[in-house]
Amino acid sequence: xxxxxxxxxxxxxxxxGIIFFLILWEASSRLRWIDPxxxxxxxxxxxxxxxxxxxxxxxxxLAISSARAIGGLLIACxxxxxxxxxxxxxxxxxxxxxxxxxxxxxxxxxxxxLMASTLILGFGETTKFLVIAWVSVWPxxxxxxxxxxxxxxxxxxxxxxxxISESGLLxxxxxxxxxxxxxxxxxxxxxxxxxxxVAVEMLxxxxxxxxxxxxxxxNFEIAGMYAAATVIVLLGFLLNRFLIAxxxxxxxxxxxADFLLGSVHTDKKRVLWRPGRFATATAAVMILLLLISGxxxxxxxxxxxxxxxxxxxxxxxxxHLGSEVGK
Amino acid sequence: xxxxxxxxxxxxxxxxxIIAVVLVAVAWELFPKLGILTSxxxxxLSKALxxxxxxxxFAKHAVTSIGRAYGGLTVAILAGLPLGLLLGGWxxxxxxxxxxxxxxxxxxxxxxxxxxxxxxxxxxxGTQLFVIxxxxxxxxxxxxxxxxxxxxxxxxxxxxSLGLGRWRLFTSIILPSAAPAIITGVRLSAGYAFIMxxxxxxxxxxxxxxxxxxxxxxxxxxxGLAAAALIITVLALLTDxxxxxxxxxxxxxxxxxxxx
Numbered sequence: 001x002x003x004x005x006x007x008x009x010x011x012x013x014x015x016x017g018i019i020f021f022l023i024l025w026e027a028s029s030r031l032r033w034i035d036p037x038x039x040x041x042x043x044x045x046x047x048x049x050x051x052x053x054x055x056x057x058x059x060x061x062l063a064i065s066s067a068r069a070i071g072g073l074l075i076a077c078x079x080x081x082x083x084x085x086x087x088x089x090x091x092x093x094x095x096x097x098x099x100x101x102x103x104x105x106x107x108x109x110x111x112x113x114l115m116a117s118t119l120i121l122g123f124g125e126t127t128k129f130l131v132i133a134w135v136s137v138w139p140x141x142x143x144x145x146x147x148x149x150x151x152x153x154x155x156x157x158x159x160x161x162x163x164i165s166e167s168g169l170l171x172x173x174x175x176x177x178x179x180x181x182x183x184x185x186x187x188x189x190x191x192x193x194x195x196x197x198v199a200v201e202m203l204x205x206x207x208x209x210x211x212x213x214x215x216x217x218x219n220f221e222i223a224g225m226y227a228a229a230t231v232i233v234l235l236g237f238l239l240n241r242f243l244i245a246x247x248x249x250x251x252x253x254x255x256x257a258d259f260l261l262g263s264v265h266t267d268k269k270r271v272l273w274r275p276g277r278f279a280t281a282t283a284a285v286m287i288l289l290l291l292i293s294g295x296x297x298x299x300x301x302x303x304x305x306x307x308x309x310x311x312x313x314x315x316x317x318x319x320h321l322g323s324e325v326g327k
Numbered sequence: 328x329x330x331x332x333x334x335x336x337x338x339x340x341x342x343x344x345i346i347a348v349v350l351v352a353v354a355w356e357l358f359p360k361l362g363i364l365t366s367x368x369x370x371x372l373s374k375a376l377x378x379x380x381x382x383x384x385f386a387k388h389a390v391t392s393i394g395r396a397y398g399g400l401t402v403a404i405l406a407g408l409p410l411g412l413l414l415g416g417w418x419x420x421x422x423x424x425x426x427x428x429x430x431x432x433x434x435x436x437x438x439x440x441x442x443x444x445x446x447x448x449x450x451x452x453g454t455q456l457f458v459i460x461x462x463x464x465x466x467x468x469x470x471x472x473x474x475x476x477x478x479x480x481x482x483x484x485x486x487x488s489l490g491l492g493r494w495r496l497f498t499s500i501i502l503p504s505a506a507p508a509i510i511t512g513v514r515l516s517a518g519y520a521f522i523m524x525x526x527x528x529x530x531x532x533x534x535x536x537x538x539x540x541x542x543x544x545x546x547x548x549x550x551g552l553a554a555a556a557l558i559i560t561v562l563a564l565l566t567d568x569x570x571x572x573x574x575x576x577x578x579x580x581x582x583x584x585x586x587x
Binding site for chain 1: 331340343345346347348351404420423425426428429430431434435438439440442446447462508518521522525526529530537539540541544547549552556559560563564567579
């Protein structure tokens, strides 16, 4: 079976880089090329991840971070998608006129939004949702406008000549035709969101994966710090891979458009599975459950932290903003 | 990239674009003054501008920040471009082996890694440069790989049959064909560099616009915050515009913009 053998060697080749990197990590610590205090062995970090999963702190912070990411993305979708359709379909001139203004606003630094909203709204969850929504709304909006505007005019004309209503046009032509491009925007948004979320949690939060990593570093729990960092990097990688695979299987007729944020464009990918209605519904329910359980976890942790702050023991460390790294 | 569409008349759209930006600037100026927004939290535009020009400290911090951002971007280009060109052009198997690792590295958040990098480099320029440049390396490398890989093989064959050497093939065929993709990657990277600049300066610096933001938000100096915000946004915007124009000038035959 030459094809299967081919697939196996290609898999081996493609994973060889990562395997080599992990071996290098393990070896450089084991053979004391780098002080093992600064760089714990990879096996130690894996064991630490296992321990953190068992004592529940990793799962709890994971749920909190995902709830924040999903909530922020949902807000961005609720704002960006309708606006994109309205601008793209009904007010194209306005979209063009507002283009420079929107570009300027999209260039506003997310950390700036974080500081400003912290000053105005305080350290609460609203600030985090706002920053995440701010970051993720721009790709969604721009891609939606572009998607709606680049729907084949022949399709629209044909549907019109068959006497379709405006809502029918939206449902049957515009939305299906622009979905692939919108999904690319959503994928880019999700990627950036995860980045910024972790950074925001590190600078300004008392829960979540970013906070957990930061807190371990502040307390010189080096293995815990590496464990959290590894989980975060792995999650980002898997999220990116998952969304690319989903895009490929959902919109198989279309060549992958965007390579910049992730991987190298490779053609000739066979689509093994296409999600149907059932899979989509299951995914939606799971995302919703994650959002709900995460928000309960946020509430629990926040109230716990508040009672800790008001009591005798004021938490592990209270100050985040402006505090120097590594101290 | 603009949303190209039917134009009613050639001058109307550019005029409206300017009007839209001016309107928002006027709103920023008037809303706090009329009391629609409280001027304690939203200082008017003129006040932010006055703060910038009244205090020489801002110019100094801005120059420091520009130096850091462009330094980080330069490091990213110097690391990412040769990597991408080599992997895309000559070492196909190595590219296959390294690509997932590079993807993993591209997902590694420099803010998170900064704790680890600090253990090795200490607090200072090394860590700052790392945080700023790390994220920018990968879009450049990936776009260079894709650019090189998408060179039309017909042209390559023709050039080779006309007797072009390896170096000439690279400089006069591969590099120009890959240029549009590379410039797109560099534009994306420049955006990342400016985002991460502020993160780096917020975390551990005693100079730069991010430091100004941190101190003015701690003391509740909204004028200082607004001034720093204005400078940073304008700098990021100008850099993007500059790269866009450079791209148009270098790649006159086929300019592809990113949508974002």
